Amino acid sequence: MKKSKTTIHDIAGALSVTSSTVSRALNNHPAISDDTKRLVVDMARRMNYKPNRLAAALRSGKSMNIGVMVPMIERSIFASIIRGIEDEVAKSGYGIIMCQTYDDLAHEKRAFDTLFRSQVDGIIASATRSSGNMELYQKVIEDDIPLILFDRSIDELGVSAVVIDDFKGGYDATRHLIEQGCQKIFHFAGDQDIKVYQERLRGYQAALQDAGITFDKSWVINCPSNIEKGRQAAEYIMRSGNIPDAIFSSSDFAALGAMQILKGKFSIPDDIAIVGFANEPFTSFVEPAMTTVNQHGRDMGRLAARAFLDCIANRKDYVSRQIVLQPELIVRASSKKLK
């Protein structure tokens, strides 16, 4: 059916040298003459040689693969981040093994297992809930494998992380609504187990406070990041009769759901202005186009990757650092009051 794969020994045999020489030649070792290198490389090609990374990894202790854990790739922000990571680490010869956690502890556990067993040289991850999984990450650190967090960090771990300033994102979004003349601004708060959502809420509150707007608990509505929940939240608001003049949603998806429901009865943005969070592609082409907060996914990925490369380059005296990206408010029609 097929000839058994060619190894460095086969090449060595054909050239009457030893496998050591072949190995060195292939790895461009300085102490090998150019002639020999040429010979070996040629023969390798002719024999259709494919290096076995597993063997190399086993021997050298480096798999040249790094693990990337994201909640789910459907979220465009994570796709961008992965793209950024890939671009950056590819230059250094690393491949990535991607795992999804689906924001669920069991999946997260399984993902770690997969990565450990694949002997990845490092893990770049976005944590799920901020409780319950601490020990998972603790173990990574104990095992001394480089860990970089992004988007959703865990401060207590003290590892390098690339995050955006969610507080500022929330603040700016709310501030913008206030500047548009809104006074009764509701907030769709995301899962408060997750830090980024806490921060967005805090930013919202701070902006209200700074503007001297009295904060009312009923303004904050718990609303997970999906369209259906956004619709439900909007329906709840309409039933309650307690109508805001603006909504700052902690996610684009919930904002979209709300928009779909409210559009029937209210004018957006004139009756109710809406701001989302994440700059999902769809925000630019819904009607009216949605104001949102851009998180610079690609940059985030690139920076996380670079932190990883840094970390392995200066293994011993690497000091972890926090990289905080500034979010960018993208103002579109859904929040531009005319008056």
Added chain:
Amino acid sequence: MKKSKTTIHDIAGALSVTSSTVSRALNNHPAISDDTKRLVVDMARRMNYKPNRLAAALRSGKSMNIGVMVPMIERSIFASIIRGIEDEVAKSGYGIIMCQTYDDLAHEKRAFDTLFRSQVDGIIASATRSSGNMELYQKVIEDDIPLILFDRSIDELGVSAVVIDDFKGGYDATRHLIEQGCQKIFHFAGDQDIKVYQERLRGYQAALQDAGITFDKSWVINCPSNIEKGRQAAEYIMRSGNIPDAIFSSSDFAALGAMQILKGKFSIPDDIAIVGFANEPFTSFVEPAMTTVNQHGRDMGRLAARAFLDCIANRKDYVSRQIVLQPELIVRASSKKLK
């Protein structure tokens, strides 16, 4: 800093048995007493043992990883497919190494390299262009590593593939427009190097023919799958003065771009009806909601994964097969003429 990783030998030492026994116990080998198994498993946990898959892979020749190649994960269809694959293979203990080709030969080549060197047990891939990369795939087959194609297959390869009936998708979409009373239906044709787009075009032509509508070359406009190109195509149409009463686009993205431009001057669907292809999430919430063709990504992934598992289960007498999923026309407002 950290103790060197514990191996099966350490466990064996602690228990005064041999590493073979430990290995067998850990792998739940039938010829090991339950008592021993318990002992070993306990000790393994106590010693914080982590199996080294690399070593196992090297020895057994199975990495328990499979490679998945997609054009790009931002496209929701591919995210769904990956999800489907993951769900299915995880049950059998496989992890996935994901690579993106960005519809570009150089990336595709690199992706194959990464996968080969990682010694994946199989590759599940969506091909890029249908020419130039044949030999890449040929090599996979020569090397005798299981290969399953999805979405974009290469018939000449004769390997198993899971695809959707793009011809039918194109036919149904066009037929639907005809039923709505449209007579002058334009088509935004995708890259004709890629088979799925050829098929959609063929389906479109066949539907016109079957309805006795005389086909005009000027009706087919070349238009890659992205919003900007869709906008340009629409602008071109408006400048030309040759106005259709419907557009069947080979992609949702191009359809969206066109819709954005045309909405200003025409009523959609009454003046111009629009149908896209792929059922990207945004199609359901643009305005008007877009009629499109659903491709059942999750199922496609699951089926591809199952084909792979089948293939390795019955290595010798496995016969490759084509699995053709039926696309599903999802009718929404963008194509429902009132008259």
Added chain:
DNA sequence: CTGAAAGCGCTAACAT
């Protein structure tokens, strides 16, 4: 500049 030799951690005949 190249060779010899010793494994990395695990599995799998072949024993017993």
Added chain:
DNA sequence: ATGTTAGCGCTTTCAG
């Protein structure tokens, strides 16, 4: 039911 032995394919001292 367990032990012995021999590697998987590669890298990497240590010698020359």
